[in-house]
Amino acid sequence: MATEISAYPREGLERRLIERFVSLRRKHVLEIGCGDGRLTFQIAPIASSVLAIDPDPLSIEEAAGEQQRRGIANIDFQVGSIERLSAAGAPFDVALFSWSL
Amino acid sequence: MVHALRRAAGRLHAGGTLISIRPHPTRRPLVAIVTGRRRLPVATLLETAFERNLDAAESALARVVEEDAFHLAGVRSARFRTYLERPSQMRTYLELIYPPRPRFPRGGRARLYEMWDAAPRGARIEVTESLILNALRPLTRGGLETR
Numbered sequence: 001m002a003t004e005i006s007a008y009p010r011e012g013l014e015r016r017l018i019e020r021f022v023s024l025r026r027k028h029v030l031e032i033g034c035g036d037g038r039l040t041f042q043i044a045p046i047a048s049s050v051l052a053i054d055p056d057p058l059s060i061e062e063a064a065g066e067q068q069r070r071g072i073a074n075i076d077f078q079v080g081s082i083e084r085l086s087a088a089g090a091p092f093d094v095a096l097f098s099w100s101l
Numbered sequence: 102m103v104h105a106l107r108r109a110a111g112r113l114h115a116g117g118t119l120i121s122i123r124p125h126p127t128r129r130p131l132v133a134i135v136t137g138r139r140r141l142p143v144a145t146l147l148e149t150a151f152e153r154n155l156d157a158a159e160s161a162l163a164r165v166v167e168e169d170a171f172h173l174a175g176v177r178s179a180r181f182r183t184y185l186e187r188p189s190q191m192r193t194y195l196e197l198i199y200p201p202r203p204r205f206p207r208g209g210r211a212r213l214y215e216m217w218d219a220a221p222r223g224a225r226i227e228v229t230e231s232l233i234l235n236a237l238r239p240l241t242r243g244g245l246e247t248r
Binding site: 005006007008009010013014017018020021022030032081082083085091092093094095096097098099100101 | 102104105106108109110112113114117118119120121122123124158161162174175177179181183185190193194195197198230232234236
């Protein structure tokens with residue numbers, strides 16, 4: 001049987017570390033460098049909203065497809081970078097550089 | 102990177118928090134073969150091409166604190182492990198890491214195969230990686246964005 005291989009921490013580790021400093025509950029979160037949404041989908045269930053951006057259109061397409069499959073409404077996946085992000089939707093409670101700085 | 106941090110600060114509420122999660126700047130990925138309770142180190146993966154990125158991230162975070170754009174609320178680090186069933190899965194594992202990817206030092210991959218061939222049935226390959234998390238709070242919302 002094939003084993004799913006991940007090069008990232010097991011689910012929940014990053015969220016727990018973040019919440020040592022700031023609760024994500026009902027917060028408006030900006031995630032910079034969301035990739036395929038791996039961490040976004042861990043944050044969204046407790047956050048009020050997540051704007052998740054990544055410069056890679058394929059990753060965003062994959063993330064948006066997964067979002068639709070899961071039926072999650074409070075994530076806005078966008079192709080983009082922090083340098084080019086418009087002020088619309090700001091301000092946020094948390095800005096997260098997830099493996100992207 | 103400093104510019105990106107300033108831009109992010111400009112998108113935060115007063116009292117908001119900026120979080121950076123990234124590979125640990127000094128702890129490199131370690132490959133080992135584990136059999137029961139025994140852990141046999143094979144190699145530490147190199148990230149030569151990545152060193153500059155790691156250094157730049159550290160410098161950028163330090164700089165925005167020094168220039169009073171942010172207050173450092175805290176730092177945490179953590180280790181995490183991935184287990185592979187056979188050496189051939191190393192290639193897949195390494196390809197999953199966002200480039201530039203770490204690689205084996207000279208002779209490291211051959212050593213993995215040699216040790217794997219000598220390992221008892223039920224052995225697994227363990228890759229230990231480390232992350233670091235910085236939490237920062239902006240002192241001036243957007244105040245440094247235009248610098």
